[in-house]
Amino acid sequence: MAEPALRRRLRDMLLETTGIKIPDSKTPMMESRLRRRITHCGASGLDDYLAYVFQGGGLSEEWPHVVDAMTTNKTDFFREPAHFDMMAHRVLPEALAGTRPGTHRRFRLWSAAASTGAEAYSLAMLLAEAALAAPQLDWAILGTDISPSVLAKARRAIYPVAELAPVSPPRRARFVMSGTCPDGQASGRIVPELRRRVRFAELNLMEMPYPVDTELDAIFLRNVLIYFTPDTQAAVIAALVPHLRQGGYLFVGHAESMVVDHPELVQLAPAAFVKRRRN
Known part of the structure; x- marks a missing residue:
């Protein structure tokens, strides 16, 4: 039929x-x-x-x-918070260690399935906080997704108040401007200081190699690999690894730890991997 x-x-x-x-x-x-x-x-x-x-x-x-x-496009602010704790307490201090006074530490991060931007802006809040304590931190984030419509929402950076609930009150006060959507729904918009440092672009993970910088400090690709076949999972991971610097981090969803199997990646914690340093 x-x-x-x-x-x-x-x-x-x-x-x-x-x-x-x-x-x-x-x-x-x-x-x-x-x-x-x-x-x-x-x-x-x-x-x-x-x-x-x-x-x-x-x-x-x-x-x-x-x-x-x-495309599922499921995302939340500060989803799987253990990864953000690891960023704050391990990845960023490690990156800043040994930075000489008067110099800058360039830190670049890729949110590789950005959806409407909640993950990228959560990371932006974290990096902005770190930069307040360490002004030498020069950070920027790239967010990519296959869907133009969700990327348009990410660029607008306007979210209903209910979606912003996982953001702590101090962070909302610092990083979110209160407003009202055209339908009368209470909303918040990410402040311009963060929006200027987060860039969004359309990218299909099936189209390799990726037009993305190398020597990245961290890549977040969470809760996407579970929708791929095993061959595609392996191909995507292999295509991501060259974009990480030695000692750079890859974060995947907590249901995806067993999916990551690459000779250059070492697992440090659930769904968190580091690229091996060459001797």
Whole structure:
């Protein structure tokens, strides 16, 4: 039948272009996530929509929306706080150790699945605090994601108050400006001082090598690898490692520790790895 073939084609294209593997059993989930596009296109259901996408000339217009809908984009401020504790108490002190007075310590970090920016701005708060105590810290963050729509939200840096709940009151007072969304919902916007140091760009982790600087101090790629096949997981990790400096850190999601298996990476803590230094 045509309908199952089109669903398979959708899953195959998603796997090929994004690395995301969606089993047959997840068809109801696919239809739920695509409901808005199904309605927008006036389709009667998932199969009617896929017929339009693949047979009716809608592929170029709809594919970015399909990828956006099928990407999880789950993120929170200070999610998995142990990683932020490790940044504050190990990674940053280590980076600053031995810095001579009057010099700068360049610190660069990549949030490789940035979604709407909560992770990148959480790290920005941490780095800004460290720079207050150590003005020689010259930091910047790159946030990348496959979805243009979530990156647009990240650049706006406006979040409902409920999403900012994990940010401590002192940090909210220092780094978040209070406001109101057009719908009347209370919101906060990340202050310009942080926004200037966080840059966002579109990047597909399946398109290697990555157009990203090398000699990075840390890479955060959390809760993304679990959606990839084992071969894709290994390929992504192998593509990330050259971007880390020797002694640089890779953080993955806590459910992904067992996924990371690379000869240049040593595990230090749950879901935290360091790149070996050469003798």
